[in-house]
Amino acid sequence: MAERFCIRGCKQHGVHYATCADYGLAEARDRYVAAGVQVIAYKPECQGCAESPARDNAMICNRCYGRLRGLIDDAPDLIGRLRSLADPTKATPTDKAPGGGGSSEPLAPVDAELLDALNDLVTTWGAWQAFVFPQSLEQAVDSLVNDHHHVEDLATGFMDRNELDADGIRGFWSFADARAKWGVERRTKGEPAWAAETDDAAGTPLPVAELGDPMLTRVQAEEFAGTARTLQRWRRKGLVEPARTVTIAGARVAMFRLSDLRRVRDSIKIGRPAGEGA
Structure with a gap:
């Protein structure tokens, strides 16, 4: 099987193709130096043009x-x-008001x-x-x-x-x-550790917490709405739209905000859905 190369275009440092002007020059310099021959300092114009091979069972190096x-x-x-x-x-206070009390200044916006x-x-x-x-x-x-x-x-x-x-x-x-x-490391002393979400007893992936307003995949949004047809009806009437889309596995995946879905569901419980005409 022919060797595969990293699809991200990575190059091997100091390795050149035969068509490269720097091909073999570093090796020739090393041979002359080893033989005690004084040579002019060599500064390659190419840092490496040979592609990096992909690792086994992968398309990247x-x-x-x-x-x-x-x-x-x-x-x-x-x-x-x-x-x-x-x-x-959760910020660590750095300034104290006289007498040890907290500052009366409002918290800075995020x-x-x-x-x-x-x-x-x-x-x-x-x-x-x-x-x-x-x-x-x-x-x-x-x-x-x-x-x-x-x-x-x-x-x-x-x-x-x-x-x-x-x-x-x-x-x-x-x-x-x-x-x-x-950076990844917590740089503030005493900053609380983050606890990873766990799956529920039914084995369904939980929505990812996002400052109190989770983003749900289409499948999770359908479960929240009750059925896939219900979510489709909400979308068709313009009651809810995806907050954003991301590309996963080569496909565009719609992501919905829980607050948007809850607003539509709650409005239906008390009467006409918000945004729906008479």
């Missing part, structure tokens, strides 16, 4: 695989850190950038966990990395770095973006 596994393993702690940073009531990142991370993590259920993503990743579409989607959500736009806003936050900015 060992370096990408290790990075992906590290980001997936760090994901719960990273989400927990961002949740703690986003909740002002950084919108932090909330955007938390929203993207929780949505990505929850959608992947729902997709691979009953396995966890940590357990399923070895089978996922042997599929081209899965690798591309995992790279988008976890590994790719996204630049700021002209307005200084990041259109999407990957786990790599968030880890680079805020």
Whole structure:
């Protein structure tokens, strides 16, 4: 079987193809140096152009695989850190009013950038966990990395770095973006540890908590509405719409906010659904 290369285009450092101008120059320099011949300092123009081979049963190289596994393993702690940073009531007080009392100043608003990142991370993590259920993503990743579409989607959500736009806003936050900015380790003494959600007794994936307003997959939203036809009817009447979509397994997955679904359900219980004409 022909050797496969990393689909992310990774190169081997210092390894060149025969067509490269730097091919063989480093080896030739080393031979001259070993023979005691003084040579002019060699500075390669190419740092390596030979593609990195993919690891066994995967479409990415060992370096990408290790990075992906590290980001997936760090994901719960990273989400927990961002949740703690986003909740002002858990912040460690640094200023005390005279006499030891607390400050009367109102809590500072939460950084919108932090909330955007938390929203993207929780949505990505929850959608992947729902997709691979009953396995966890940590357990399923070895089978996922042997599929081209899965690798591309995992790279988008976890590994790719996204630049700021002209307005200084990041259109999407990957786990790599968030880890680079805020880190995984809890940097505030006494910051509470994050407790991972558990599955309920029926074995159904629980919605991912998102500052009190969970994001639900379409399947979870159908269960909340009662039936798939009920959710379809709500959508057809314009009563509820997906809050966002994410790409999982090559397909676009609709994610709904629990508060939107609850609003429609509660309005039906007391009368005409909000937003529905006479």
